[in-house]
Amino acid sequence: MTPAIHIKETYTNQNSFHIYFSHTGTHKYKNIPKELQTIIQLKAERHEFAGKDTDILHIEQATDKGIGHIVILGLGDEAVHEVKNIRNQISKAVHLARNVKALEIVVHIGTYGKDVQTIVEGVLIGDYSFDTFKGKESQKKHPHVNNVYIETSETAEVKKAVEKGINTASALLLTRDMVNTPASHLHPETLVNYAKEIEKKAQGKVDVTVLNEQECKKLGMGAFLGVAQGSERKPAFIVLHYKGSGTKKFAFVGKSITFDSGGLSLKPSEGMMDMKIDMAGGAAVLGVFDYLASQKPLVSTFSDVYGVLPACENMPSGKAMKPGDVVTAMNGKTVEVLNTDAEGRLALADALVYAETVLKADYIIDMATLTGACMVALGNDLAGLFSNDDAFEKKYAVSAGLAGDDYWRMPLHSAYLAHMKSTIADLKNISTVRYGGAITAAIFLKEFIKKAKWMHIDIAGPAHSDKNGASGWGVLSVIYFLEPITKV
Ligand code: BES
Numbered sequence: 001m002t003p004a005i006h007i008k009e010t011y012t013n014q015n016s017f018h019i020y021f022s023h024t025g026t027h028k029y030k031n032i033p034k035e036l037q038t039i040i041q042l043k044a045e046r047h048e049f050a051g052k053d054t055d056i057l058h059i060e061q062a063t064d065k066g067i068g069h070i071v072i073l074g075l076g077d078e079a080v081h082e083v084k085n086i087r088n089q090i091s092k093a094v095h096l097a098r099n100v101k102a103l104e105i106v107v108h109i110g111t112y113g114k115d116v117q118t119i120v121e122g123v124l125i126g127d128y129s130f131d132t133f134k135g136k137e138s139q140k141k142h143p144h145v146n147n148v149y150i151e152t153s154e155t156a157e158v159k160k161a162v163e164k165g166i167n168t169a170s171a172l173l174l175t176r177d178m179v180n181t182p183a184s185h186l187h188p189e190t191l192v193n194y195a196k197e198i199e200k201k202a203q204g205k206v207d208v209t210v211l212n213e214q215e216c217k218k219l220g221m222g223a224f225l226g227v228a229q230g231s232e233r234k235p236a237f238i239v240l241h242y243k244g245s246g247t248k249k250f251a252f253v254g255k256s257i258t259f260d261s262g263g264l265s266l267k268p269s270e271g272m273m274d275m276k277i278d279m280a281g282g283a284a285v286l287g288v289f290d291y292l293a294s295q296k297p298l299v300s301t302f303s304d305v306y307g308v309l310p311a312c313e314n315m316p317s318g319k320a321m322k323p324g325d326v327v328t329a330m331n332g333k334t335v336e337v338l339n340t341d342a343e344g345r346l347a348l349a350d351a352l353v354y355a356e357t358v359l360k361a362d363y364i365i366d367m368a369t370l371t372g373a374c375m376v377a378l379g380n381d382l383a384g385l386f387s388n389d390d391a392f393e394k395k396y397a398v399s400a401g402l403a404g405d406d407y408w409r410m411p412l413h414s415a416y417l418a419h420m421k422s423t424i425a426d427l428k429n430i431s432t433v434r435y436g437g438a439i440t441a442a443i444f445l446k447e448f449i450k451k452a453k454w455m456h457i458d459i460a461g462p463a464h465s466d467k468n469g470a471s472g473w474g475v476l477s478v479i480y481f482l483e484p485i486t487k488v
């Protein structure tokens with residue numbers, strides 16, 4: 001159950017879990033009740049709280065009915081208004097509320113009246129946990145929050161911002177659910193079902209087309225089908241379409257390998273453990289379309305927004321692709337597959353060609369858990385972004401900043417293409433050189449783009465962490481890229 005969000009001018013219940021904001025510098029006590037200020041002062045003197053954007057001060061208060069909680073969230077310098085800090089800090093506070101079994105939260109928004117959408121997002125994200133496979137006992141330990149009161153007046157704008165916040169957070173959390181779901185319970189067909197549910201919910205605003213194996217074969221998607229051929233499960237090439245109101249066409253392509261065993265180039269056990277997450281790119285695409293489905297016609301620069309998921313499993317078997325095999329992609333390029341574990345670039349190759357030549361996309365973002373090398377380079381927090389168009393990247397940087405989808409731009413260093421020249425085909429799917437694996441993967445993909453403005457985002461690092469599970473990286477940034485945050 002997700003918490004119900006209420007808007008109330010004032011709400012007083014001492015036993016609730018009260019959230020206030022504070023800053024570094026001179027204005028740090030603004031909007032905080034006088035009696036709390038002394039406590040904060042004391043904590044500040046003891047260097048326990050300074051209002052920094054990672055600071056959280058938790059005070060438990062004995063009241064006549066039990067224990068109330070007061071949480072002061074640091075937001076850093078008040079002059080630097082960081083939306084992602086507000087979302088993050090609120091979300092940490094709600095997580096804390098669940099740990100102390102608080103069922104009711106009051107958010108004293110003070111000067112943050114414009115940020116209702118972000119606050120709602122933070123609340124719902126903070127309350128999230130993946131409970132599908134958990135027993136009742138373990139669920140009882142951390143009950144979900146029932147009610148959240150946001151202290152402000154209920155204008156039409158505020159109502160709209162609440163609704164937006166609920167829609168963006170639900171999209172993100174849907175993506176997290178999918179990525180957290182094990183491969184025993186999520187197959188290419190499951191992604192098809194999600195897409196169809198979104199189509200139903202959209203009531204005419206989103207249409208979904210699914211190409212089966214034969215249809216993909218007819219289109220010449222030999223690279224994608226090569227990856228799929230070892231599995232007992234059938235592949236599905238899923239295309240979603242949302243009609244916008246602008247002029248340019250935009251396609252969002254997501255790697256959708258529902259399990260990556262490596263194929264005959266089998267992964268070692270350690271490396272295979274997390275490979276249910278190899279569809280995180282595709283799950284982000286579905287998250288964004290779940291949001292689009294909930295919207296009134298979107299005012300955007302794009303006439304058409306497409307989602308593309310080349311969905312399959314990468315499995316070894318008697319039918320599987322063998323190292324040394326040659327496949328032909330939809331644009332006619334032949335690829336010598338020397339490592340069946342470098343499968344993402346094969347599936348994406350056909351998806352990119354499809355997006356540019358069939359859907360006629362002017363702008364393409366692909367998101368993929370593509371390389372371990374990108375994790376080596378940038379760690380768990382950052383995605384690696386490659387683009388052939390600076391303006392496109394600059395625009396995306398703004399929405400990624402608001403979302404907290406952190407990334408580092410990497411070079412499309414074309415000289416490395418020489419390391420993927422095959423003696424018997426146009427390309428090899430791996431480089432002869434061991435280093436720079438995230439870059440060579442991106443350079444490989446670039447061979448399947450003609451003139452579209454394109455961004456490849458390698459999310460192998462931030463898509464998932466052992467501690468927190470799936471992150472939903474990319475969902476919020478792409479949503480804000482398509483439609484700015486609603487400010488009250
Ligand atoms: N899905 C993996 C990449 C990956 C690794 C994602 C770890 C998330 C966490 C991808 O298909 C893969 O196996 N890549 C190989 C490429 C190599 C064979 C050139 C890799 O990174 O080792």
Ligand code: ZN
Binds near residue numbers: 262341
């Ligand atoms: Zn792989």
Ligand code: ZN
Binds near residue numbers: 341370
């Ligand atoms: Zn993979």
